[in-house]
Structures are given as C-alpha cells and as structure tokens.
Amino acid sequence: MQVGLLSTYRNPVQNRAAMAWLWALLLMAFYIDLYFFDHLDVAARLVHLPSKWTLYGLLYSVAMCVGGYFMLRKHGSSRYHQVRTAVLVAVQCTLGFLLPLALDFMGRPAYYFSYFFPLKYDILFPGTLKDMPVAVAIWFIAGSFVGVPLLVFYKGKRAYCSWICGCGGLAETFGDPWRHLSDKSDRAWRVEQISIYMVLALVFVMFGLVIGDAYAADGSAVRAVAQHTRSFYSFAIGSVFSGVLGTGLYPLMGTRVWCRFGCPMAAVLGLIQKFGRFRVTVKKDMCIACGNCSTYCEMGIDVRAYAMANQDFKRASCVGCGMCAHVCPRGVLRLETRDDAGPHEAIGTWTLDL
Ligand code: SF4
Ligand code: SF4
Ligand code: SF4
Structure with a gap:
C-alpha cells in the first residue's frame, strides 16, 4: 500500500473492512439480478418505465449525479475536474438515458450513441447494422474507426475514458471513494x-x-x-x-x-495513446516522494516512481483522470498534449511498455 492521504484509509467502507465487503456483495447481487433475473422488469413497470434497462439507466444516472456531487466536494477546486465531471454526467444523462428513453417511447430501437466498437462489441455485427438507419450506422462506424481514434491520438485516452464513456463515468463519480484501492504492483501490471x-x-x-x-x-x-x-x-x-x-x-x-484488466476498447485506445501526443510530464527534482499520486491513481500506475526518476511517461492504461496531478502537493505532474511542451527524449523509454 502506498503512503498517501492517509485519512482515506480510516473509513471502513474504504479500507476493505467488513463494510467494504458488504458493499461489494450488494453491488454484485444487484448486477446478478440485473443480468440474469427479471425482478427489475417488475420494478420498471411499477414506475412506468419500458424495461429494466431503462430503470438501470435511470439508477446509473442518479448514481453518477450524486457521486459527482460528492466527488466535486472533495476535488472540485480543480477546474479540470469541474468541467470533466459535468461533461461525464451530462453525456450519461442525455446519451445514456434520456435519448434512449425517448427513442423507446417513439417505438424506435434505443441506441446508445456514446458507446463504440469494440466496447459495444455487437454494434457493428452485420445483423445489427442491417437494421439501422444509414445515418446511425455511419455514426457508429465513423466513431469507432475515425472519430474516437483521432481524438485519442491528439488528446489522449482521457478524451473518451474520462470524459465520455459511461463506464469510466461511474468510476469517476460514484466510484471515487474507492479509487485508491487499485493494485500498484508490477505483478498486477x-x-x-x-x-x-x-x-x-x-x-x-x-x-x-x-x-x-x-x-x-x-x-x-x-x-x-x-x-x-x-x-x-x-x-x-x-x-x-x-x-x-x-x-x-x-x-x-x-x-x-x-477498464484496466478487461475492456477491449482500452486495449485499442491504449495503443493509440502510446503513439499519440498525450503524456504525463514531471517537473525535475521537485518530487518529495509523498506517494499521493500513486495512491490516487485508479489505474494502478506507480506515478511516484516516474516522478522520483524525473521521468516523463506514457502508459497505455492511463485514462488521464488528472488525479495524480491534482493531489500532488508540489505541482510536479502535468497532463500534456502540446508538441512543444518540454523535452521528449525521456518519454521514448516507456513507449514500449504497453
Ligand atoms: S477503459 Fe473504461 S472508460 Fe475506457 S472505454 Fe473501456 S470501459 Fe470505457
Ligand atoms: S492521469 Fe494520473 S492518476 Fe489518472 S490514470 Fe493517468 S497516471 Fe493515473
Ligand atoms: S509527484 Fe507529487 S504526489 Fe507524487 S510522490 Fe512526488 S510529490 Fe508526492
């Protein structure tokens, strides 16, 4: 365990005590019921929603709004987090809930326009594409193969994973109290x-x-x-x-x-990021080894090791959440995409560590 903002570990919900196990069991039970049983369909009908998936979209959006509020109470001093959280919540509420709901009420298929291949793995199957309006098919094909890859090449994986994707959105808001629990070991990497x-x-x-x-x-x-x-x-x-x-x-x-161990989109976007412009830069000889950055990196990256080595870095898994830079008491770290921002020689060493 990294030494960091130690108050994080005093709360039993956040330090893997019995309360944390209870939360984990409750969350898993909810998802098992959602995927494999019909109880939530009954609940959805009670509140006049078309299906359990619409109810899930509603609960997901509420969880992100409430989680986003508490996340900003803690980290809202950063403009990056203010704007990023607002965009994440807005994308979920509109493209992840209200638009699919409206399409459903109009008797149309409920498309989720913020999810692309290969995360939404069946969206480009021939059978799925065949039934889509042409404009919608173009949106998903162009988004999957051109729009999102280009965005990631220029702005980093964060453009999708920390600003748009609903899965990342839940992690960044509702999941914020647990972000420090990611495994930082080389074995996990x-x-x-x-x-x-x-x-x-x-x-x-x-x-x-x-x-x-x-x-x-x-x-x-x-x-x-x-x-x-x-x-x-x-x-x-x-x-x-x-x-x-x-x-x-x-x-x-x-x-x-x-996001770290399974998402196929993370694998593709991570490769693009490695050859794109985004990187985390380190101010030389400023790190005091407090460990906050590593503690709060939800992707398990040992940021402190790079900072102590005065090493700018690119890691395929970095989702550009910006938390490492935010919690650093010395302002050592910076998320950078400009071509002319400082020396680049140090970065090359890490581009092969996919
Ligand atoms: S890594 Fe996470 S945030 Fe990024 S695309 Fe996959 S599920 Fe979404
Ligand atoms: S921006 Fe920093 S804290 Fe966020 S994933 Fe990347 S290295 Fe980790
Ligand atoms: S980079 Fe900043 S947060 Fe990370 S160990 Fe060094 S001083 Fe602490």
Missing part, C-alpha cells in the same frame, strides 16, 4: 498487459466468426461456433466481467477493474 489483449483478441475472433456466420449455410459448423462464442462472450465478458465484477469489486479492488 503484468496481468493487465496479458488479460486486456486476450479480451481484445476474443472480440476479433468473435467478430470474424459472426461475419462468417452471415454467409454460412444453415446447420454449418461456422454458425454453431459463432453462436457459442457470442453466447460465451456475452455471458463471461459482457455480463460477469464488465458488470458483476467490474462494478462489484469497486470497494475491494478499486474502480477501474474492468
């Missing part, structure tokens, strides 16, 4: 480097099989394998990993378990 690319590979295998399935004859082996792979991914990755564990483990393993 090694696991992350393997697991995240395995999930990405699985997405591409599934995608290839689904495309093969579109042209396969009834009863063919490709069709059977495609359907099994799709069911497996939907259950194991889409429901259990990203939902039940991804959120359920907030109180025990920090808020970005899914």
Whole structure:
C-alpha cells in the first residue's frame, strides 16, 4: 500500500473492512439480478418505465449525479475536474438515458450513441447494422474507426475514458471513494498487459466468426461456433466481467477493474495513446516522494516512481483522470498534449511498455 492521504484509509467502507465487503456483495447481487433475473422488469413497470434497462439507466444516472456531487466536494477546486465531471454526467444523462428513453417511447430501437466498437462489441455485427438507419450506422462506424481514434491520438485516452464513456463515468463519480484501492504492483501490471489483449483478441475472433456466420449455410459448423462464442462472450465478458465484477469489486479492488484488466476498447485506445501526443510530464527534482499520486491513481500506475526518476511517461492504461496531478502537493505532474511542451527524449523509454 502506498503512503498517501492517509485519512482515506480510516473509513471502513474504504479500507476493505467488513463494510467494504458488504458493499461489494450488494453491488454484485444487484448486477446478478440485473443480468440474469427479471425482478427489475417488475420494478420498471411499477414506475412506468419500458424495461429494466431503462430503470438501470435511470439508477446509473442518479448514481453518477450524486457521486459527482460528492466527488466535486472533495476535488472540485480543480477546474479540470469541474468541467470533466459535468461533461461525464451530462453525456450519461442525455446519451445514456434520456435519448434512449425517448427513442423507446417513439417505438424506435434505443441506441446508445456514446458507446463504440469494440466496447459495444455487437454494434457493428452485420445483423445489427442491417437494421439501422444509414445515418446511425455511419455514426457508429465513423466513431469507432475515425472519430474516437483521432481524438485519442491528439488528446489522449482521457478524451473518451474520462470524459465520455459511461463506464469510466461511474468510476469517476460514484466510484471515487474507492479509487485508491487499485493494485500498484508490477505483478498486477503484468496481468493487465496479458488479460486486456486476450479480451481484445476474443472480440476479433468473435467478430470474424459472426461475419462468417452471415454467409454460412444453415446447420454449418461456422454458425454453431459463432453462436457459442457470442453466447460465451456475452455471458463471461459482457455480463460477469464488465458488470458483476467490474462494478462489484469497486470497494475491494478499486474502480477501474474492468477498464484496466478487461475492456477491449482500452486495449485499442491504449495503443493509440502510446503513439499519440498525450503524456504525463514531471517537473525535475521537485518530487518529495509523498506517494499521493500513486495512491490516487485508479489505474494502478506507480506515478511516484516516474516522478522520483524525473521521468516523463506514457502508459497505455492511463485514462488521464488528472488525479495524480491534482493531489500532488508540489505541482510536479502535468497532463500534456502540446508538441512543444518540454523535452521528449525521456518519454521514448516507456513507449514500449504497453
Ligand atoms: S477503459 Fe473501456 S470501459 Fe473504461 S472508460 Fe475506457 S472505454 Fe470505457
Ligand atoms: S497516471 Fe494520473 S492521469 Fe493517468 S490514470 Fe493515473 S492518476 Fe489518472
Ligand atoms: S509527484 Fe507529487 S504526489 Fe507524487 S510522490 Fe512526488 S510529490 Fe508526492
């Protein structure tokens, strides 16, 4: 455990005491019920909402609004956090809840316009695209392959993961009290480097099989394998990993378990970030090794090690939340995207540490 803002560890909900386990069990039970049972459909009908997914969107938005309020009470002295949190909450409330709700009431399919491939893994399946209006299909194709990658190349992964994505949004707001619990060890980093690319590979295998399935004859082996792979991914990755564990483990393993170890979009965006402009720069010989930056890095990056080595760095997993810079008592760290901002030689060393 890093030494940091020690008050964080005095609260039993935040230090893996019994209360934290209780919270984790409650969150996991909620997600198991959401994915595998129909109780929330009954609750949704009681409040005149179309389905349990709409109710979930409502609860998610409320959790982000309330969490965002408390997050800003703690960290709102930073303009970066004020604007970022406001944008995250606004995107969730409009694109993640109100627009899908309005489409549902109009009898149209409820598209979530802020999620792209490969995070929303089925949005580009031939069967899904075929039923979409052309403009919507263009939005998802262009967003997945041009818009988000370009944004990330110039502004860093933060542009999507800490400003737009609803999963990151929940972590940054509702999950803020637990952000310090992420594992900073090298072992966790090694696991992350393997697991995240395995999930990405699985997405591409599934995608290839689904495309093969579109042209396969009834009863063919490709069709059977495609359907099994799709069911497996939907259950194991889409429901259990990203939902039940991804959120359920907030109180025990920090808020970005899914973002760090599983999200296929994080894998792609991380690679783009490594070759893009975004980096964290370090003011030389200013670090006093207090450890706040590492403690509060939700992606488990040992920022202090870079700061003590006077080393600017790029890490594929960095979501640009800006918390390391915010909690540094010496103003050592800075999130940087300008081409002309200081020496670059030091960064090269780290570009291979994907
Ligand atoms: S890592 Fe994935 S789930 Fe997390 S914020 Fe980024 S895109 Fe969203
Ligand atoms: S290194 Fe800093 S900006 Fe990047 S994820 Fe960690 S705390 Fe956030
Ligand atoms: S960079 Fe800042 S927060 Fe991090 S260890 Fe050094 S002084 Fe502390």
